[in-house]
Amino acid sequence: MLIASPRRLAGRIQRSGGSAPCELLPRRDPPPEGTRREGGSGRSGVGAEPEGRRVASGSGRSQRHGRTGAHNGCYRGGVPTPTVCRICGGPLELMWPAPSAEHASPAFEPSCHRVGEHGDLYRCGSCGTVHQPSLPQGAELQNLYREMADETYLAEERGRRRTARRLLDLLGAHVPSGRLLDVGCGHGLLLDEARSRGYDVEGIELSGAAAQYARERLGLRVLETSLEDPMLDGERYDAIALVDVLEHVDDPLATLERVRSLLAPGGALLIVTPDPSSFVARIAGRRWWCYLPAHYCLIPRGTLRKLLEADGLAIVEDVPFVHSFTLGYWLAGLGERGGWASSMIASLASRLPRKLMLTAALRDEHVLLARARAADVRLQAPARAAGLTTSN
Numbered sequence: 446m447l448i449a450s451p452r453r454l455a456g457r458i459q460r461s462g463g464s465a466p467c468e469l470l471p472r473r474d475p476p477p478e479g480t481r482r483e484g485g486s487g488r489s490g491v492g493a494e495p496e497g498r499r500v501a502s503g504s505g506r507s508q509r510h511g512r513t514g515a516h517n518g519c520y521r522g523g524v525p526t527p528t529v530c531r532i533c534g535g536p537l538e539l540m541w542p543a544p545s546a547e548h549a550s551p552a553f554e555p556s557c558h559r560v561g562e563h564g565d566l567y568r569c570g571s572c573g574t575v576h577q578p579s580l581p582q583g584a585e586l587q588n589l590y591r592e593m594a595d596e597t598y599l600a601e602e603r604g605r606r607r608t609a610r611r612l613l614d615l616l617g618a619h620v621p622s623g624r625l626l627d628v629g630c631g632h633g634l635l636l637d638e639a640r641s642r643g644y645d646v647e648g649i650e651l652s653g654a655a656a657q658y659a660r661e662r663l664g665l666r667v668l669e670t671s672l673e674d675p676m677l678d679g680e681r682y683d684a685i686a687l688v689d690v691l692e693h694v695d696d697p698l699a700t701l702e703r704v705r706s707l708l709a710p711g712g713a714l715l716i717v718t719p720d721p722s723s724f725v726a727r728i729a730g731r732r733w734w735c736y737l738p739a740h741y742c743l744i745p746r747g748t749l750r751k752l753l754e755a756d757g758l759a760i761v762e763d764v765p766f767v768h769s770f771t772l773g774y775w776l777a778g779l780g781e782r783g784g785w786a787s788s789m790i791a792s793l794a795s796r797l798p799r800k801l802m803l804t805a806a807l808r809d810e811h812v813l814l815a816r817a818r819a820a821d822v823r824l825q826a827p828a829r830a831a832g833l834t835t836s837n
Contacts, residue, residue, distance in 0.1 A: 526539075526565070526567075526578065527567060527576060527578045530569035530571065530572060530574055530576070531574075531576065531695075531696065531697075531698070531742065532569065532572050532574045532697065532698065532742065532744065532748065532752075533569065533571050533572040533574070533748075534571075535569045535570055535571025535572055536569070536570045536571070537567040537568065537569055537570070537576060538567060538568055538569075538570055539565060539566075539567055540566045540567055540568040540575065541563075541565070541566040541731045541736065542565050543563055543564055543565055543566070562737070562738045563577055563736050563737055563738050563740070564577050564578075564579035564580065564738070565577070565578070565579060566731075566736060568721075572744075572745065572748045573721065573722050573744075573745040573747075573748060574721075574742055574743065574744050574745065574748060575721045575736075575742070575743040576741070576742055577738075577740060577741055577742075580695070580738075580739075580741055582695055586695070587651060587671065590651040590652055591651050591652060591653055591669070592652075592653075593651075593652045593654070593655075594652065594653075594654035594655075595652075595654075595655070598631070598632060598655075599632060599658075601770050601771060601774055602634065603769075603771075603802070604768070604769035604770040604771060604774070604802055604804075605634050605769075606634050606637075606638055607769040607802075607804070608767065608768055608769050609634050609635040609638045609639075610638055611767055611769075612635065612686070612688065612715065612717070612812065613635070613638055613639055613642060615715070615762055615764070615812060615814060616684055616686075616713060616715055616814065617642065619713050619761055619762075619814065619816060620683050620684045620711075620712065620713045621642075621643075622642075622643050622644060622683070623644065623645065623682075623683025623684060623709075623712075624644070624645045624646075624647070624681070624682045624683050624684070624709075625639050625644040625645065625646050625647070625682065625683065625684040625685070625686065626646075626647050626648070626649070626680075626682045626684070626685045626686070626707065627639075627646070627647070627648040627649075627685075627686045627688070628648075628649055628672055628685065628686065628687050628690055628704065629649070629650060629651075629687070629688070629689070629690040629693070630648030630649065630650050630655075630659065630665075630667060630686075631650060631652070631655045631659075632655045632658045632659055632663075633648055633650075633655075633658065633659030633663045633665045633667055635686060635688065636648050636659065636663075636665050636667070637659075637663050637665065640665070644684070646665065646666070647666050647667070647668075647682075648665060648666070648667040648668070649667070649668050649669075649670050649671065649672065649674075650667055650668075650669060651669065651670075651671065652669075653669060656668075656669045672700065672703050672704070673699075673703060677707060680707055681707065681708070681709040681712070682707055682708060682709060682712060683709050683711075683712050683713070684712060684713045684714075684715065685704050685707060685708060685712070685713075685714050685715070686715045687700075687704065687714070687715065687716045687717070687718075688715070688716075688717040689717055689718065690718075691716060691718045691742075691744065691749075692718050692719055692735070692740045692741065692742060692743050692744075693739055693740065693741060694741060694742070695741045695742070697742050697744060697752075698752070701752060701753070701756060702756070705756050705757070705758070705817070708817045709817070710817060710818075711816060711817055711818075712816070712817045713761075713814055713815065713816050713817075714753070714758060714814070714815045714816075714817075715812070715813075715814050716749070716753075716812070716813045716814075716815070717766050717810065717811070717812050717813075718743075718744065718749065718810065718811070719735035719740075719743055719809060719810045720743075720745055720746040720809055720810060720811055721733075721735070721743040721744075721745055722745035722746060722747065723746070723808060723809040723810075724808065724809075725807050725808060725809035726809050733809070735809070735810075746763075746811050746813075749813060750763070750813065753813065753815045754815075757817070757818055758815035758816065758817060758818070759815060759816050759818060760813060760814070760815045761814050761815065761816050762812065762813065762814035763811060763812070763813055763814075764811065764812050765806040765807075765808045765810070765811055765812070766806060766810040766811060766812050767804060767805070767806045768804070768805060768806070768807075769802060769803070769804040770802070770803060771799055771800075771801060771802055771803070772801040772802070772803045773799065773801070
């Protein structure tokens with residue numbers, strides 16, 4: 446368990462409360478009167494959001510108490526810049542500056558991996574989490590996901606189902622049956638595969654188009670709602686899946702708290718998320734495929750492990766995420782990052798037979814499977830977040 450000393454915890458809380466001076470970026474004049482300021486609670490206004498309960502956004506799936514960061518009057522491109530990490534309260538440093546981009550639903554589609562379309566990226570000097578604070582929040586962000594319709598997603602259905610089956614193999618070794626909730630279930634492919642194995646499946650998804658496909662084409666129970674919906678209060682699931690979801694929420698701590706509260710005793714939480722501390726991420730630099738306009742927080746594997754363990758969960762599996770896609774899809778992604786060779790790679794990808802499938806693990810995305818212990822003992826969120834000082 447990670448329990449911070451009172452002095453250290455008090456220091457963390459003070460910093461996350463926004464009372465410390467801005468040290469990372471030079472003070473800039475605030476934007477002109479009337480300019481919308483992104484951040485805080487997602488509403489236009491001045492300063493950090495007030496203390497108290499807040500419905501978080503990201504993909505609209507989380508809820509927590511208190512603040513998640515402060516900007517202390519520092520601006521970059523007219524947007525307040527954060528100075529503290531929303532995971533541990535550590536100092537943030539500008540990692541990759543980028544032009545401010547207009548946020549539209551197509552940029553949030555799962556198939557969108559275009560290079561350089563993200564906003565400024567900040568890295569926490571303590572826990573290593575990478576933040577993209579320029580993203581909208583609250584209802585504005587949720588609406589982007591609701592309007593999202595990824596028309597190319599199902600072109601890789603065969604490989605995506607194969608990938609889902611491997612995840613279910615991992616889960617089934619620990620929880621072979623029971624109620625399964627897939628958070629951000631998309632078109633429902635993992636749910637469909639799980640149902641065929643005997644799980645009692647449910648899904649929640651903000652995208653109207655994806656949820657409609659899951660209900661009408663696959664006959665699945667999928668609700669167009671977010672994780673903090675009160676209708677889920679009191680529900681208990683034997684397994685909960687967060688596959689490529691955690692990086693989309695603006696309050697990962699609250700998301701983990703919420704799913705933890707929904708786990709039955711002995712239940713399993715399956716998380717798949719990119720690792721910004723991985724070798725591939727460090728080598729690729731700003732051209733890493735996970736620096737995307739839709740990614741709010743990228744949490745290093747080591748930090749995520751500590752968060753789960755401090756929340757009373759026992760990690761039973763920690764393995765690289767293995768993808769299956771057509772060879773053409775792999776090459777198309779490489780072509781987007783291929784620099785001078787992009788056109789040649791794209792031409793080759795377009796000529797390959799659609800049936801050629803490649804299964805590989807880039808080792809920059811991990812699968813963590815954590816079990817709830819029999820005794821449901823959890824730490825308070827501030828104590829849990831404090832003490833995360835590594836990014837292994």
